[in-house]
Amino acid sequence: MDIILREVGNSLTTTIPHDIVKRLNVKKGDILNVVVEDNRIIMTPKKKRLRGERFLEEYYNKPIDEIGAWDVEHIDTGVPMGEEVW
Secondary structure, eight states: OOOOOEEETTEEEOOOOHHHHHHHTOOTTOOEEEEEETTEEEEEEOOOOOHHHHHHHHHHTSOGGGSOOOOOOOOOOOSOOSSOOO
């Protein structure tokens, strides 16, 4: 299979054909590890992210590790009624 390199800014880019995308089960936003070995380019999908992480990254338009901690409201549930440990 031949693919074409295209210039984007100062870099070259290409597209991954649909049948390869399906075979590797990768989606927009997934990360590929790229290695050059014996004059070959080897791209391997990294570990899948959780659906919620992908949603948050798309919502905030930044990587999950750059999204700040959530401010949560603590709700007073009263005193323990049984043998709960708080």
